[in-house]
Amino acid sequence: MSDKIPNGNPLKRRKNSVWKNAFLQLIHNPLSCLCLCVVVFFILVIIFADVIVPYEDGIKQIGANRLMAPCAEHVFGCDSMGRDLFSRMVHGSRNSLTMGIGVTIVVMGIGTFLGAMCAYYGGTFDVIVMRLCELMLCIPGVLLALALVAALGPGRNNLLIAISISSIPGVTRQFRALMLNVISNDYIQAAKACGARDAYIILRHVLPNVMAYIMLNTASGVAGMIMQISGLSYIGMGIQHPEPEWGAMLSEARNYLGEAPHLMIIPAVTILIVSLSLNLLGDALRDALDPRLKAD
Amino acid sequence: MSQELLHVKDLHISFKAKGKDVRAVTGVDFTVDKGQTMGIVGESGAGKSVLGLSILRLLPDATAYIPQGSIEFKGNDLLKLSKKDMQKVRGDQISMIFQDPMTSLNPVMSVGDQIIEALRYHNKDKLNKAQLEQRVDEVMELVGIPAYRKKEYPHQFSGGMRQRVVIAIALVCNPELLIADEPTTALDVTIQAQVLAIIRDLQKKLGTAMVLITHDLGIVAQMCDKVGVMYAGEMVEHGSIEDIFSGDFHHPYTMGLFGSIPNLETESKRLSPIPGLMPPPNNLPEGCRFHPRCKHCMEICKTVAPEKYYDKEGHYVACHLFRDKGKEENHD
Numbered sequence: 151m152s153d154k155i156p157n158g159n160p161l162k163r164r165k166n167s168v169w170k171n172a173f174l175q176l177i178h179n180p181l182s183c184l185c186l187c188v189v190v191f192f193i194l195v196i197i198f199a200d201v202i203v204p205y206e207d208g209i210k211q212i213g214a215n216r217l218m219a220p221c222a223e224h225v226f227g228c229d230s231m232g233r234d235l236f237s238r239m240v241h242g243s244r245n246s247l248t249m250g251i252g253v254t255i256v257v258m259g260i261g262t263f264l265g266a267m268c269a270y271y272g273g274t275f276d277v278i279v280m281r282l283c284e285l286m287l288c289i290p291g292v293l294l295a296l297a298l299v300a301a302l303g304p305g306r307n308n309l310l311i312a313i314s315i316s317s318i319p320g321v322t323r324q325f326r327a328l329m330l331n332v333i334s335n336d337y338i339q340a341a342k343a344c345g346a347r348d349a350y351i352i353l354r355h356v357l358p359n360v361m362a363y364i365m366l367n368t369a370s371g372v373a374g375m376i377m378q379i380s381g382l383s384y385i386g387m388g389i390q391h392p393e394p395e396w397g398a399m400l401s402e403a404r405n406y407l408g409e410a411p412h413l414m415i416i417p418a419v420t421i422l423i424v425s426l427s428l429n430l431l432g433d434a435l436r437d438a439l440d441p442r443l444k445a446d
Numbered sequence: 447m448s449q450e451l452l453h454v455k456d457l458h459i460s461f462k463a464k465g466k467d468v469r470a471v472t473g474v475d476f477t478v479d480k481g482q483t484m485g486i487v488g489e490s491g492a493g494k495s496v497l498g499l500s501i502l503r504l505l506p507d508a509t510a511y512i513p514q515g516s517i518e519f520k521g522n523d524l525l526k527l528s529k530k531d532m533q534k535v536r537g538d539q540i541s542m543i544f545q546d547p548m549t550s551l552n553p554v555m556s557v558g559d560q561i562i563e564a565l566r567y568h569n570k571d572k573l574n575k576a577q578l579e580q581r582v583d584e585v586m587e588l589v590g591i592p593a594y595r596k597k598e599y600p601h602q603f604s605g606g607m608r609q610r611v612v613i614a615i616a617l618v619c620n621p622e623l624l625i626a627d628e629p630t631t632a633l634d635v636t637i638q639a640q641v642l643a644i645i646r647d648l649q650k651k652l653g654t655a656m657v658l659i660t661h662d663l664g665i666v667a668q669m670c671d672k673v674g675v676m677y678a679g680e681m682v683e684h685g686s687i688e689d690i691f692s693g694d695f696h697h698p699y700t701m702g703l704f705g706s707i708p709n710l711e712t713e714s715k716r717l718s719p720i721p722g723l724m725p726p727p728n729n730l731p732e733g734c735r736f737h738p739r740c741k742h743c744m745e746i747c748k749t750v751a752p753e754k755y756y757d758k759e760g761h762y763v764a765c766h767l768f769r770d771k772g773k774e775e776n777h778d
Binding site: 272273335336337339340341342343344345346347350354355358359361440441442 | 502504508533534535536537538541542544545546549550551552553554555556563564567568599601612615
């Protein structure tokens with residue numbers, strides 16, 4: 151019966167077009183288009199790292215190449231141990247970016263869930279979760295992550311767990327406040343008056359109203375996460391030597407700032423470009439997803 | 447008499463605040479028959495909205511509770527329904543129109559989606575998506591919005607149009623009872639008239655009963671069959687529209703409300719508003735709750751709460767002035 155109706159599935163069609171419209175608006179703006187290109191470029195680098203340059207090139211230590219300046223053979227030069235910096239940058243993106251993005255998504259996901267539960271149901275659950283969050287917020291994030299890594303032992307997974315745990319309380323509190331604001335609106339009451347179930351209200355009414363902020367937070371959170379991972383890697387609690395990681399490379403290069411500034415400039419500028427693009431993209435995405443800011 | 451749809455019996459609603467009970471509504475009784483419109487009037491803070499919300503059980507669980515009374519809808523006590531059963535009643539059999547159309551629509555959802563949603567919670571006829579869409583179109587045309595606007599978002603509508611959307615959402619499942627909590631307060635006067643006309647038309651067409659909460663006696667005169675006048679959580683006068691708007695058997699508070707609006711028939715230089723303010727529900731006066739503001743206040747009013755005195759079936763006044771004029775009756 152339904153396949154005879156010419157429109158096909160009107161609901162589904164419209165839902166796609168929301169995202170499609172957001173995408174169209176995104177690439178319409180030259181700045182956000184550029185940012186999108188940069189992010190896509192880095193994603194491609196992550197995927198095709200092995201095709202671009204073999205991993206061994208970034209591990210192989212050639213004494214003669216120590217602190218070599220950029221040249222035709224080594225476009226980014228070589229580091230203090232004579233390893234090809236270009237190769238280390240390419241393979242480092244796998245660690246830095248995937249971990250940064252992965253941790254951010256996990257943190258935002260858990261933060262959103264807990265925040266929504268606390269804001270919507272309130273009561274004892276809310277009190278317990280919020281007091282726990284406050285307790286954890288009393289300890290500086292890096293210190294907490296450090297303590298957790300120390301307890302769990304260094305390594306990639308433990309690093310991710312530690313950073314996630316130390317970041318969740320702040321995010322939960324923030325999202326709870328945002329959602330409380332949304333829940334106090336009449337349309338939530340109106341949805342209840344229409345007979346909506348709790349899960350439906352949270353998913354269809356509360357979340358879409360805070361989605362823009364969550365997007366923005368996620369995009370700008372990635373840069374912060376990369377820096378946190380770098381920080382912990384620097385003190386030997388994260389990615390283990392000799393695996394390449396942008397933050398670790400950056401801190402290593404500090405010792406050679408006078409002799410080989412490119413060792414510092416290249417990772418620093420790359421991190422800057424990535425985080426700037428993600429921030430701007432998050433901003434643009436927020437605008438594109440909010441129907442009130444849309445020009446028709 | 448036609449069929450009884452809603453029967454609110456001796457309803458008390460209290461809020462817990464700092465360990466103390468704040469009694470927002472005390473001992474309210476009324477019935478609404480099929481297709482009938484019951485008006486509830488009173489000043490701000492009289493407990494009108496709390497009463498309206500309590501019928502749909504939308505009061506916050508954490509603070510509000512109902513120590514006494516029942517709300518019977520078609521013979522079932524709504525207060526005894528499980529959460530799930532209550533969700534089935536909401537929107538489908540009883541729905542609500544909220545006061546402010548600016549905030550009662552979700553800003554990030556198209557209006558068509560919001561109308562269809564109410565329909566989807568109670569999709570008894572197992573309509574498919576195309577049929578649902580068609581129903582949305584029908585309802586939108588019914589309230590006077592062209593169906594092609596359903597993909598637009600609330601901010602693209604004016605206040606009056608938004609209130610039409612709110613009405614469409616409330617009516618999309620053909621409920622038997624509509625609770626309208628000051629549906630026109632946020633609208634300007636010309637739009638008020640239009641929205642009221644729409645509500646009245648639809649009510650006639652669909653045979654929906656309505657509880658209309660308002661502080662505007664003009665709206666009551668236009669829309670209602672019965673009226674309850676509320677003061678500080680009590681229903682101080684109750685009667686048919688004729689009982690309230692004519693005769694001299696009235697609660698002083700009702701008289702005060704009428705004195706506060708201009709009247710075309712009698713000439714007066716100034717309006718005579720009721721002096722003072724409604725007492726806060728956590729600090730109600732002894733005896734009759736209206737006595738500090740009443741110009742007919744007697745000694746007895748300060749100590750003894752008045753009974754309900756009936757002048758005829760269905761019309762009562764809770765005031766000591768009518769101790770002798772009215773007959774005391776048991777309302778059973």
